[in-house]
Amino acid sequence: MNVLVTGGAGFIGSNVVAELLRRGHRPTVFDDFSSGFADHVRRLDVRVIEGDVRDADAVRAAMAGQDAVCHLAASVGNARSIADPVRDASVNVLGTVNVLQAMREAGVRRIVYSSSAGIYGEPIREPVDEGHPCEPLSPYGATKWCGEKLCLSVMHLHGIRAVCVLYFNVFGENQRYDAYGNVIPIFCARAAAGEPLSIYGDGRQTRDFVHVGDVARANAEALERDGVRGPINVGTGHRTEILALAGMVARLADRPPPIVHAPERPGDVRHCTADVRRMKALLGVSPRTDMPELLAEYYRWFVRDRTYEDRPRE
Numbered sequence: 544m545n546v547l548v549t550g551g552a553g554f555i556g557s558n559v560v561a562e563l564l565r566r567g568h569r570p571t572v573f574d575d576f577s578s579g580f581a582d583h584v585r586r587l588d589v590r591v592i593e594g595d596v597r598d599a600d601a602v603r604a605a606m607a608g609q610d611a612v613c614h615l616a617a618s619v620g621n622a623r624s625i626a627d628p629v630r631d632a633s634v635n636v637l638g639t640v641n642v643l644q645a646m647r648e649a650g651v652r653r654i655v656y657s658s659s660a661g662i663y664g665e666p667i668r669e670p671v672d673e674g675h676p677c678e679p680l681s682p683y684g685a686t687k688w689c690g691e692k693l694c695l696s697v698m699h700l701h702g703i704r705a706v707c708v709l710y711f712n713v714f715g716e717n718q719r720y721d722a723y724g725n726v727i728p729i730f731c732a733r734a735a736a737g738e739p740l741s742i743y744g745d746g747r748q749t750r751d752f753v754h755v756g757d758v759a760r761a762n763a764e765a766l767e768r769d770g771v772r773g774p775i776n777v778g779t780g781h782r783t784e785i786l787a788l789a790g791m792v793a794r795l796a797d798r799p800p801p802i803v804h805a806p807e808r809p810g811d812v813r814h815c816t817a818d819v820r821r822m823k824a825l826l827g828v829s830p831r832t833d834m835p836e837l838l839a840e841y842y843r844w845f846v847r848d849r850t851y852e853d854r855p856r857e
């Protein structure tokens with residue numbers, strides 16, 4: 544299949560592109576490189592279009608000749624959306640509308656949309672299944688929810704098959720340090736620099752950390768399996784306490800750094816574990832759950848990558 548991968552130069556997108564290539568598909572990357580890296584796609588044999596999903600003409604031109612779309616381009620993260628809610632909404636909502644409209648005009652009939660567990664908000668029951676109420680705690684959660692609903696509406700209106708894969712906390716290769724980013728690269732950067740690992744609150748909050756290899760497989764399966772549609776959680780069903788995570792990362796460093804506590808952050812939920820029954824049944828993905836080993840693999844990649852060394856010191 545010819546697959547347009549928006550956000551294909553990003554952390555997850557570049558892993559999706561690699562997985563599609565392994566399966567014999569022909570991906571094209573569409574990315575504005577605002578948080579993605581040319582490095583991530585340079586070593587892959589793919590066509591790259593530099594463009595912004597907010598530019599309807601550029602998206603329309605990129606859609607010609609495609610059979611399907613994996614839509615990952617987004618302004619990512621709670622903190623970034625709180626700092627700049629206008630950008631968050633324009634990329635995540637209007638960008639998604641442009642992608643769907645271009646698909647409709649070009650007759651492209653399948654989309655895999657990258658959604659987020661952030662749409663659920665603070666869980667009222669766990670594990671969180673796809674029928675859980677959606678009460679996002681940040682503009683980011685709200686705009687990802689809106690993107691998901693836009694995709695599902697075109698399914699009813701225009702017969703475009705939409706699968707919304709809702710990621711929990713993704714980590715793995717190509718996830719670089721980002722001040723707005725996720726806890727694992729931040730901990731790894733600090734551990735590698737011998738600086739304290741700072742935990743928001745008491746550290747008893749938990750997350751469901753899913754490896755990017757499983758996320759990439761979920762995207763490819765969602766694309767290939769004709770009968771699959773609607774929302775599907777992509778996580779592991781296992782919870783890890785942030786305090787335990789800090790301990791695991793600290794043990795990977797040459798000299799284990801101290802662990803310190805900082806005030807809780809707005810927009811963060813306390814617990815969030817995925818119900819992954821739909822993912823296993825519909826996509827056939829059995830996620831890896833060996834956290835210490837997966838973290839050790841990631842730490843080796845992270846330290847080799849070295850780009851975190853340019854980060855501002857907090």
Ligand SMILES: NC(=O)c1ccc[n+]([C@@H]2O[C@H](COP(=O)([O-])OP(=O)(O)OC[C@H]3O[C@@H](n4cnc5c(N)ncnc54)[C@H](O)[C@@H]3O)[C@@H](O)[C@H]2O)c1
Binds near residue numbers: 597658660
């Ligand atoms: N990382 C996670 O744990 C996680 C969890 C849930 C959902 N997601 C979703 O997965 C997707 C990928 O996230 P990621 O973690 O790889 O982040 P990322 O920042 O590495 O990837 C986003 C990509 O989109 C590109 N992009 C941003 N704005 C764009 C625009 N206007 N036009 C074109 N390209 C643009 C960026 O340059 C980048 O390459 C996003 O849709 C995100 O909401 C990620």
